Amino acid sequence: MAQTYSIVIKGGHVIDPKNKIDGILDVAILDGKIARVAENIDEKEGKLVIHAQDLYVTPGIIDMHVHVYYGTKMDQGLMNGPNSVQPDAFSFRSGVTTFVDVGSSGWRSFPDFKDQTIDHSQTRVLAFLNIAGEGMRGGPFEQSTKDMDAHLAAECAKKYPSIIVGIKLAHYSGHEWEPTDSAVRAGNLANIPVMVDFGSSEPPLSLDELFMKHLRPGDIFTHPYAYFPKTREAVVDENGKVRPLVFEAQKKGIKFDVGHGGGSFRWSQAIPSIQQGFIADAISTDLHTGSMNSGMKDMSNVMSKFLNMGLSIQDVILRSTWNPAQIIKRPDLGHLSAGSEADISIFSLSKGNYGFLDIAGEKMKGTQKLVAELTIRAGRVVWDLNGIAVPDQK
Numbered sequence: 001m002a003q004t005y006s007i008v009i010k011g012g013h014v015i016d017p018k019n020k021i022d023g024i025l026d027v028a029i030l031d032g033k034i035a036r037v038a039e040n041i042d043e044k045e046g047k048l049v050i051h052a053q054d055l056y057v058t059p060g061i062i063d064m065h066v067h068v069y070y071g072t073k074m075d076q077g078l079m080n081g082p083n084s085v086q087p088d089a090f091s092f093r094s095g096v097t098t099f100v101d102v103g104s105s106g107w108r109s110f111p112d113f114k115d116q117t118i119d120h121s122q123t124r125v126l127a128f129l130n131i132a133g134e135g136m137r138g139g140p141f142e143q144s145t146k147d148m149d150a151h152l153a154a155e156c157a158k159k160y161p162s163i164i165v166g167i168k169l170a171h172y173s174g175h176e177w178e179p180t181d182s183a184v185r186a187g188n189l190a191n192i193p194v195m196v197d198f199g200s201s202e203p204p205l206s207l208d209e210l211f212m213k214h215l216r217p218g219d220i221f222t223h224p225y226a227y228f229p230k231t232r233e234a235v236v237d238e239n240g241k242v243r244p245l246v247f248e249a250q251k252k253g254i255k256f257d258v259g260h261g262g263g264s265f266r267w268s269q270a271i272p273s274i275q276q277g278f279i280a281d282a283i284s285t286d287l288h289t290g291s292m293n294s295g296m297k298d299m300s301n302v303m304s305k306f307l308n309m310g311l312s313i314q315d316v317i318l319r320s321t322w323n324p325a326q327i328i329k330r331p332d333l334g335h336l337s338a339g340s341e342a343d344i345s346i347f348s349l350s351k352g353n354y355g356f357l358d359i360a361g362e363k364m365k366g367t368q369k370l371v372a373e374l375t376i377r378a379g380r381v382v383w384d385l386n387g388i389a390v391p392d393q394k
């Protein structure tokens with residue numbers, strides 16, 4: 001009998017929130033695309049058979065907040081500098097198939113980022129363009145309002161519509177709203193969302209004004225669980241109550257992205273938020289050299305934190321696949337519909353005694369941890385922790 005499929009994944013617990021799939025099913029892949037998700041696909045039909053009993057099979061994970069414009073300009077931070085990281089070194093081993101770099105490059109530096117990193121990565125790398133022309137070059141480069149050009153940013157975004165999915169404003173420490181508004185103007189011109197990393201102005205600017213007067217429905221506020229008392233209003237007040245304004249913002253359609261990072265995730269903000277129902281729409285890492293070896297670690301660790309704070313595994317997967325795909329307006333990603341690119345993650349869920357650190361070194365104990373067992377990108381196995389894609393040798 002001819003083998004119909006290149007890969008058949010047998011017997012895993014498939015979670016595909018977009019298609020409301022949550023059960024033991026098989027997945028068939030052909031020509032780099034999802035062919036079928038169904039019960040009892042005959043394993044004889046697969047050239048390669050992956051046994052996924054007791055494992056979770058999910059759409060390829062989307063981490064919508066990373067910094068991967070790595071390079072050798074040692075004084076340039078996240079922009080072609082030493083603080084960004086190589087995408088393939090961190091993605092597949094954590095179940096991630098799509099990284100979204102948020103603002104490391106701007107309209108002036110994006111072509112270099114594309115040539116140097118995006119075009120040479122197996123990981124799908126998408127980008128938010130910094131409204132500052134240079135991107136995250138640090139210091140005065142991110143403060144120069146003269147270099148924040150909505151028209152040039154929008155033109156660049158429209159030139160690369162398959163890669164550029166948003167506009168970013170970050171690290172601005174002035175008290176004018178013009179940088180926010182010019183990012184939104186660029187977003188309007190290119191019809192893409194804006195992400196704001198807000199929190200460098202002392203005293204802080206008003207979050208209520210940001211959400212209600214400046215951002216549009218669909219725009220993104222990152223680092224919601226950060227705590228910077230001098231420069232940014234916290235989402236949880238001194239009495240441990242989530243401030244009503246974030247629920248109002250969610251009602252308006254503002255999206256929240258975790259952006260854990262090396263400084264932006266505190267249990268004192270996250271735990272009461274989750275308990276009181278303020279849950280970030282997208283789970284993401286803010287991966288860079290300042291977060292990779294600290295409390296953040298990697299995407300599966302950040303997903304595990306939310307699992308241990310009480311989210312169901314289905315909800316964690318939703319917020320790491322279909323939610324971010326919708327936020328970045330890429331409905332082709334984040335699900336296992338037949339015909340879509342075969343980006344698939346397979347996780348085990350380990351039970352035991354674990355500790356999870358926030359950015360201040362405070363520990364939350366937990367009992368479960370997601371481990372990326374196998375990752376498939378465009379129909380190819382790109383990560384196989386325990387050799388489950390290789391038949392046992394006789």
Ligand SMILES: [Zn+2]
Nearest residue numbers: 065102259286
């Ligand atoms: Zn960031």
